[in-house]
Amino acid sequence: MKKSYYLFNPGRMSRKDNTLQFIPVDAAGIEGTPKYIPVESVANLYAFGALDANSSMYNFLGKEQISVHFFDYHEHYTGSFMPKDYLLSGKVLIAQTQHYTHQKKRLLLAQKFVSGATGNMLKNLKYYHNRDKDTSIQIDRIEDLSSQIWETDSIEMLMGIEGNIRITYYSSFDTIINDFEMGIRSKQPPSNEVNALISFINSLCYTLCLDAIYHTQLHPTISFLHQPGFRRYSLALDLAEIFKPILSDRLIFTLLNKKIVTKGDFDIQLNSCLLKESGRKKVVKSWDERLSETIMHRSLKRNVSYKHLVKLECYKLVKHILDMEGYQPFKAWW
Amino acid sequence: MHINATLINLYHICARECWLHANGIRMEHTSDTVYDGKLLHEMSYPLRADRHTEISLTAEFSNEIVLTGKVDFYDSKARTIHETKRSNKTAAAHEWQCKFYIWLFALNGIDDVQAILEYPKSRERTNIFLSEADSVYLSNTVDEVYHLLRSDLCPPRLDEKICKHCSYHDLCYSGEDLSSY
Ligand code: SF4
Numbered sequence: 001m002k003k004s005y006y007l008f009n010p011g012r013m014s015r016k017d018n019t020l021q022f023i024p025v026d027a028a029g030i031e032g033t034p035k036y037i038p039v040e041s042v043a044n045l046y047a048f049g050a051l052d053a054n055s056s057m058y059n060f061l062g063k064e065q066i067s068v069h070f071f072d073y074h075e076h077y078t079g080s081f082m083p084k085d086y087l088l089s090g091k092v093l094i095a096q097t098q099h100y101t102h103q104k105k106r107l108l109l110a111q112k113f114v115s116g117a118t119g120n121m122l123k124n125l126k127y128y129h130n131r132d133k134d135t136s137i138q139i140d141r142i143e144d145l146s147s148q149i150w151e152t153d154s155i156e157m158l159m160g161i162e163g164n165i166r167i168t169y170y171s172s173f174d175t176i177i178n179d180f181e182m183g184i185r186s187k188q189p190p191s192n193e194v195n196a197l198i199s200f201i202n203s204l205c206y207t208l209c210l211d212a213i214y215h216t217q218l219h220p221t222i223s224f225l226h227q228p229g230f231r232r233y234s235l236a237l238d239l240a241e242i243f244k245p246i247l248s249d250r251l252i253f254t255l256l257n258k259k260i261v262t263k264g265d266f267d268i269q270l271n272s273c274l275l276k277e278s279g280r281k282k283v284v285k286s287w288d289e290r291l292s293e294t295i296m297h298r299s300l301k302r303n304v305s306y307k308h309l310v311k312l313e314c315y316k317l318v319k320h321i322l323d324m325e326g327y328q329p330f331k332a333w334w
Numbered sequence: 335m336h337i338n339a340t341l342i343n344l345y346h347i348c349a350r351e352c353w354l355h356a357n358g359i360r361m362e363h364t365s366d367t368v369y370d371g372k373l374l375h376e377m378s379y380p381l382r383a384d385r386h387t388e389i390s391l392t393a394e395f396s397n398e399i400v401l402t403g404k405v406d407f408y409d410s411k412a413r414t415i416h417e418t419k420r421s422n423k424t425a426a427a428h429e430w431q432c433k434f435y436i437w438l439f440a441l442n443g444i445d446d447v448q449a450i451l452e453y454p455k456s457r458e459r460t461n462i463f464l465s466e467a468d469s470v471y472l473s474n475t476v477d478e479v480y481h482l483l484r485s486d487l488c489p490p491r492l493d494e495k496i497c498k499h500c501s502y503h504d505l506c507y508s509g510e511d512l513s514s515y
Pocket of ligand 1: 347348349350351490491492493494496497498500501502503506
């Protein structure tokens with residue numbers, strides 16, 4: 001089973017035959033003991049510390065279809081090294097483009113993304129509502145808003161509704177999360193612990209979707225809900241909408257309410273809040289564990305991991321754009 | 335359009351698989367099976383390399399269709415094609431693949447070629463010959479494959495036992511269970 005490797009320390013990565021060699025380098029420039037990673041075991045790399053590497057390493061990673069996701073010192077996602085496309089299909093590319101340029105087709109897909117995301121947000125709210133967290137105001141308001149999704153006739157209008165749904169949804173976080181206040185969603189920089197977690201975990205979710213897309217015929221730059229080019233690989237943003245409530249938000253609730261991540265894991269400055277390395281490590285570990293958890297898939301009739309669910313979502317999109325089967329977004333049923 | 339032995343093979347298993355494959359919709363190699371297949375090919379008959387050659391054949395079938403095939407082991411003295419497969423689950427499709435090769439030889443003016451289909455794992459082997467009727471059948475099949483691949487519509491799902499072992503299984507069966515909506 002391939003897995004993700006998270007590099008927290010700065011250091012140098014190089015190719016040694018068919019393995020990767022990582023030599024950590026500390027602030028004084030002193031090298032630590034090298035670590036070896038067999039390349040067949042690598043699904044992708046996450047570089048949180050400064051990563052020193054040469055082109056022969058990237059050529060090697062490219063050949064092995066391994067992507068590298070970069071985060072800066074403030075744990076902002078800054079970009080990815082993506083290997084050359086290897087599963088391209090002209091048929092899929094043309095069909096995907098047509099679904100973008102044809103206004104009705106694009107809107108339909110965009111609506112499905114929003115409706116899937118909304119369904120999953122409601123699932124979360126109802127879950128907590130049944131556990132004595134009163135989210136009834138948000139549930140009612142979102143149900144009301146979601147009925148308008150199918151009445152929109154432009155992406156802008158749909159984005160407007162989506163924005164309102166999201167604001168309403170986030171306003172429930174202070175009810176759901178114990179001991180921490182989120183207030184208003186703030187991104188750059190995040191103003192408090194909850195916002196810091198949302199930003200960081202949402203970037204992880206985005207890279208997850210990006211990797212899944214890469215291993216299919218879909219082209220990551222042609223998106224439907226988000227404007228292509230909004231972020232380079234905007235299709236990953238579309239896909240992340242569906243999975244953020246289930247993967248990111250549920251994890252945030254667990255991490256904070258179960259006190260896995262605590263005040264001490266954050267570095268609070270005057271108007272910004274970031275995870276300390278200790279916090280980042282805990283988050284990444286829980287995220288990774290969550291992705292390998294499995295659920296019984298009802299049409300495949302076998303257990304699949306959360307990670308694989310994202311890949312299945314890509315397959316469903318491929319089928320939709322090839323007119324094989326209408327896309328129905330993944331909606332959590334538990 | 336090029337139609338090759340793989341497509342003929344797939345067409346006999348599942349038209350949808352044939353269509354997906356021909357349109358470049360391939361699945362990521364997550365399992366070791368592909369690698370395994372390569373090894374099988376290299377390891378099963380290490381001595382064969384001397385006497386057997388790899389041979390590529392083409393034949394023009396019509397204005398628009400070119401037939402192609404690559405035979406890994408051809409024994410030119412015995413006029414025999416050796417084709418090895420992992421499992422006999424889709425034996426009928428394998429037989430048609432072999433017959434397609436023999437037919438390609440015939441279309442190139444090389445007659446009396448036979449094939450031996452081998453399953454080293456279960457130690458089975460079958461001799462394959464091409465009859466007059468087989469040639470007619472193959473030429474009809476090529477027409478059918480041609481029309482299948484010209485179509486923009488992917489054929490429906492098979493819903494057969496074979497789907498369970500197909501590399502497209504997750505693609506074909508990933509739809510949401512709508513009863514839950
Ligand atoms: S899973 Fe079944 S229907 Fe789909 S391509 Fe394979 S054999 Fe055909």
